[in-house]
Structures are given as C-alpha cells and as structure tokens.
Amino acid sequence: MPPALEARDLVKRYGPTTALDGAHLVIADGEAHALVGRNGAGKSTFVQIVTGLQTPDEGTVSFAGRPAPAVSDRNAWRSSVACVYQHSTIIPSLTVAENVFLNRQRRSNGGLIAWSAVKRESQELLDAWDIPVRAEAMASELSVEQRQMVDIARALSFGARLIILDEPTAQLDARGIERLFSRLRDLQGRGVSVLFISHHLQEIYEICQTVTVFRDARHIVTSPVTALPKSDLIDAMTGEAHIATAADERVSAARPGEPHLLVTGLGRAGEFDDVSLHVQPGEVVGITGSASSGRIELAECIVGLRQQDSGTRTVRGRDVGAGVPAALAAGIGFVPRDRRHEGFVPLLGVGENATMTVPQRFGRFGFIDLRRRDASAHRAIADLSIKATGPEQPVGSLSGGNQQKVVMARALANDPDVLVLMHPTAGVDVRSKQTLMSVVDGVREQGTAVIIVSDELEDLYPCDRVLVMRQGSLVASFDAGWSEHDLVASIEGMEQENV
Structure with a gap:
C-alpha cells in the first residue's frame, strides 16, 4: 500500500x-x-x-x-x-447529529433539511466506529x-x-x-x-x-x-545536552526570612489545583511546562488576571485581593504573555503606557503633571535602552523588542516587591533579549522577588530554581545548573516526580 x-x-x-x-x-x-x-x-x-x-x-x-x-x-x-x-x-448548543453533519445536512426534495435522515446517518456512523454517544444528545451534555x-x-x-x-x-x-x-x-x-x-x-x-x-x-x-x-x-x-553555566556562575541574591510571595493551595477549576510555592526577596524562580500544563493560568491568577477558586496569595505577609488593581496595590508587577493585546495601548505614547499603573504619582485630583510624567518616562527610556523619539511616540510604531521594553517599564513603574514575567522575550531580537534579562539581574539585586514563566529554556537560565508543571500540578523542582536534557525530560513527563 x-x-x-x-x-x-x-x-x-x-x-x-x-x-x-x-x-x-x-x-x-x-x-x-x-x-x-x-x-x-x-x-x-x-x-x-x-x-x-x-x-x-x-x-x-x-x-x-x-x-x-x-x-x-x-x-x-x-x-x-x-x-x-x-x-x-x-458546538455545545447543537446536537451530536447536527455537529457531525454541520453545513452538509441531507435535504428532502423540497429543499428542507431531512432531520430524520441526519439523525439516522449520524447514529450509523457512531455505531460503525464504536463511539458510545447518542446522535440526538446535546453536545453540551x-x-x-x-x-x-x-x-x-x-x-x-x-x-x-x-x-x-x-x-x-x-x-x-x-x-x-x-x-x-x-x-x-x-x-x-x-x-x-x-x-x-x-x-x-x-x-x-x-x-x-x-x-x-x-x-x-x-x-x-x-x-x-x-x-x-x-x-x-x-x-x-x-540538540547537544547543555548545562546552564551562566546560572552556575551567578551567585544567588535570594535573602532569608519571610518570602515576598507566598502562594498556598491555589486552585482554579479545570486549570490547576493545590499549587503552593514561595519566592524569597532577591530570588528568581522559573515556572515552565507544556502548553497544557497550567503555567500561564497559574501566573495570571497570581497577578489577578484570573480569579482563584481556592487558596491564598500573600505579598510580604499581606493577603492579595481579587483583580489586577488589588495585585498592583499589593506590590505585584507583571509582564503579560501577549504584549500586543494585553501589554500596551498602541496609539498612546511611550510615556502614557510606561506610567499608566501609577498616575497618582504625577498629580492630584485626576490631573497629571506631564513634565513629571515625561521625566519618569525619559528615565525608563534610558534605563531600558528603548529606541524611541521620546515619551510622545506611539508604542504601536515601535519594533517588537522596544514594545516589550515599554511593557517592562510599566511593570517596574510601581517598584514592585514581586515581578511576574510571562514569556518575557517572546518575539524580540537578541539585543532586546539581553536588555530585558539584564533587568532581572538589576531588580533581584534590589530585593525584588521574580517569577519567570516561560517554555523558552534561555529565559530560565537566570533562575535560582525552576519549577515544572504538568496537568495543573507542580511536579518537579530544579536548582540552578540544570541540564536541558533533564529539564525537558521532566516537562515531557519522562521522569518520576521529584518535588
């Protein structure tokens, strides 16, 4: 054949x-x-x-x-x-038969859909392939x-x-x-x-x-x-098994004492369950896993983009309320996974985007001192090497790497105690990657707790620990110095759980 x-x-x-x-x-x-x-x-x-x-x-x-x-x-x-x-x-609102023959239903001589024939042929097909489902059942069931x-x-x-x-x-x-x-x-x-x-x-x-x-x-x-x-x-x-030597050579800046972020028994139905973790001040923790592992859903729950069903989140011992404003107020900054749809407003300038989480710093009673705001934006442009004509340039006109730098600047604007980065270097050039990851070194030295959520192994090299998620659970933890072979084996479910 x-x-x-x-x-x-x-x-x-x-x-x-x-x-x-x-x-x-x-x-x-x-x-x-x-x-x-x-x-x-x-x-x-x-x-x-x-x-x-x-x-x-x-x-x-x-x-x-x-x-x-x-x-x-x-x-x-x-x-x-x-x-x-x-x-x-x-389609949940249709029956099984309607789904099977969607847009190609048998019709009578008058041009109307012959529903009895559709149901009969659907059931014959299901029976022929030994699929124990009734043709008339609602797909939602x-x-x-x-x-x-x-x-x-x-x-x-x-x-x-x-x-x-x-x-x-x-x-x-x-x-x-x-x-x-x-x-x-x-x-x-x-x-x-x-x-x-x-x-x-x-x-x-x-x-x-x-x-x-x-x-x-x-x-x-x-x-x-x-x-x-x-x-x-x-x-x-x-490819050739690789040891993360950069992580080996770096001295951890993690500090003992009370963790900046403590997650206990966090769960969200159908996405992840009973997840507990902590991040010390100055520590960089990676969270990785396959697309269906629950890593993104967990991160979005930590920063308030999703509502947990169970468990608690605390920052420096204080409970974090529901929603993004509560997370920001508690001291959590974040870079979302999709910068274009979640990270910035394309038609607004660099200055407006980089400071939109802290407008209260630049005025009172709803009025913003543009000189103070633009001065802050100029500092961010210089610190992150953002290639822009100035704070007034629309972010949508920047390159992908510079757009991501603006999103990073916004995440840092409230001087967060916890910084959560979701796929921080996705779709950016090599130089921008270096700049973005150097920010991680800078904030950890200042005592910020950092979480990097990514399936790109290069993003995880700066981490003191890398946590692996599979099917909604934390299943493994790797200290700095991990090999690509061992980490990928854990992500793909080829090793025993070792948390």
Whole structure:
C-alpha cells in the first residue's frame, strides 16, 4: 500500500523567518506516527501545510499515492486528512447529529433539511466506529472525551483515513486516555492512519510505532519507537545536552526570612489545583511546562488576571485581593504573555503606557503633571535602552523588542516587591533579549522577588530554581545548573516526580 501521507522536502518561509527547512515525514498505511519537537520546531507549520491551510514554498505532499489537492478544494482536503485539535470544535448548543453533519445536512426534495435522515446517518456512523454517544444528545451534555470522539467521527465521515491528533490527551484523565488509546488502536486495525502530536513523550511509546523529531524547522530523525531510547529522543529534541553555566556562575541574591510571595493551595477549576510555592526577596524562580500544563493560568491568577477558586496569595505577609488593581496595590508587577493585546495601548505614547499603573504619582485630583510624567518616562527610556523619539511616540510604531521594553517599564513603574514575567522575550531580537534579562539581574539585586514563566529554556537560565508543571500540578523542582536534557525530560513527563 502507498503511504497514507508522504511529505518531502517541505520549505516554508515567512519573510526572513524559515518555519520549515527541507522537512519530510512519511506515514505508512494504518500506522500511528508521532511528531515531536520543542516550540518553534516547525510542527504547527507542517500541520498547516498537510491540512491545506498553507502552501509550501518548496516540496511536495501526497496522500495514498495521490498528489495533494488544490488549496481551494476544501472538500478534497477533508476527504484526505482531518485534524482533531486539543480544544474541541464541537458546538455545545447543537446536537451530536447536527455537529457531525454541520453545513452538509441531507435535504428532502423540497429543499428542507431531512432531520430524520441526519439523525439516522449520524447514529450509523457512531455505531460503525464504536463511539458510545447518542446522535440526538446535546453536545453540551458530553464529556471532554466524548466530544473528542465526536470530533473524530466527524472527520471520518468525510472519508478521511488519515487523522492528525494535536495534543489529544491534554484534557483527559488517566482512564480517558486509556479509552482513547484503545479506540485509536481499533481505528488502526481498520486502516486509519494517525499522526500523533503530544508533549507527553511517554504516550508515544504506548500508542505509536514510529516517531519523527523536528528541531529548528528541520527534520532530525525518524525511527521506530522501539529502537529509540527515551534519552536519545530527548537529545534529538534539544540538540547537544547543555548545562546552564551562566546560572552556575551567578551567585544567588535570594535573602532569608519571610518570602515576598507566598502562594498556598491555589486552585482554579479545570486549570490547576493545590499549587503552593514561595519566592524569597532577591530570588528568581522559573515556572515552565507544556502548553497544557497550567503555567500561564497559574501566573495570571497570581497577578489577578484570573480569579482563584481556592487558596491564598500573600505579598510580604499581606493577603492579595481579587483583580489586577488589588495585585498592583499589593506590590505585584507583571509582564503579560501577549504584549500586543494585553501589554500596551498602541496609539498612546511611550510615556502614557510606561506610567499608566501609577498616575497618582504625577498629580492630584485626576490631573497629571506631564513634565513629571515625561521625566519618569525619559528615565525608563534610558534605563531600558528603548529606541524611541521620546515619551510622545506611539508604542504601536515601535519594533517588537522596544514594545516589550515599554511593557517592562510599566511593570517596574510601581517598584514592585514581586515581578511576574510571562514569556518575557517572546518575539524580540537578541539585543532586546539581553536588555530585558539584564533587568532581572538589576531588580533581584534590589530585593525584588521574580517569577519567570516561560517554555523558552534561555529565559530560565537566570533562575535560582525552576519549577515544572504538568496537568495543573507542580511536579518537579530544579536548582540552578540544570541540564536541558533533564529539564525537558521532566516537562515531557519522562521522569518520576521529584518535588
């Protein structure tokens, strides 16, 4: 049988960025094939190309020996390949049958939807693939696992025999994962091929026959999973094992005594549960994990962007109230994960953006002394090497790196006791990265407690400790001097818990 998927020498560029560089992958008929790699490895771009959402600049794609259809022929793509994403695309307010045949319902001779036929055909499809869901059930009543299986049934209804599963276990419990894997094995037995994308590497050894590793937009290795030891798989993902020597050489500025930040039993339904941690004055603590680990949700709860369901947050012994204003008043500054949508107002100037959290410092009764505000902005521009014509220049006109520096200036404006940085160097140039991370050294020397939340290993080098989250829980802690191999192994669930 020809391969279910054959992608050869794929190249995709976005301006100066090469998202894929000669990548290739072949999935045999009826095979479960894993695709793994760290963030930025090229996995998402590859999926977009083999599902027809993007056209490669170079290279070819074929399904079962036939060239990929034209990008405009969506029905032909749906009959060739289907992608089931981590977050279900099922519409809760519709029935299962309505979801399965959405926008392609059978119609009567009069042009009206033949609902009885839609329900019957949906139930026949569900029964044929042994999916224990009723066609007339409301999608809102389904469990996460059932919605996922309906997603798969809908994909199969187009005639596709290649399914891409993107982080399919992220929202499932252990029993749900076992049931999913059982159904995937059954689908394989019926000739369905699977491309399995997951940050939980242990699962690859349970369900897949072959694994391909991408790194830095390139194909690194393809191997039977039985022939690739777990340590070799991690090395392929990270490159040469690296020791964070910069962290080794730095003397910790952490000070003993009462922690600046104390989090106890913090929980938020469906995102993370019973998380406790502390950060000493002058200490830098990293929090990392995969996309579904709960790290961002935890950080946003600490800074007041999300409301906790349980637990407490204290800064220097004082409880922190709900919401961002209460967090700011308690002495928490933060850089959000998405600077463009959460970090600044594009049409406002550098001065207004950098000082918007402390307007009371520059006037009274709602009036602001612009000279005092601009003097503060000038200091921030100089301290952070912001390339701007002055405080009046709109932040939206700055480069990405300088925009992030303005967001950092705003986070520092209230002289915080606790500074929370979420993906602080995402999308910035090397020099801006150096400037931003040098700020961390400066504030820790002054006694500020710092949390860096990131899945970029370089962001974590300044940390005294790095905490690893998986599936909403803290599972491991690494002191300065960690190796990329060990940290990635913990993030991907390849080691025993060692907290």
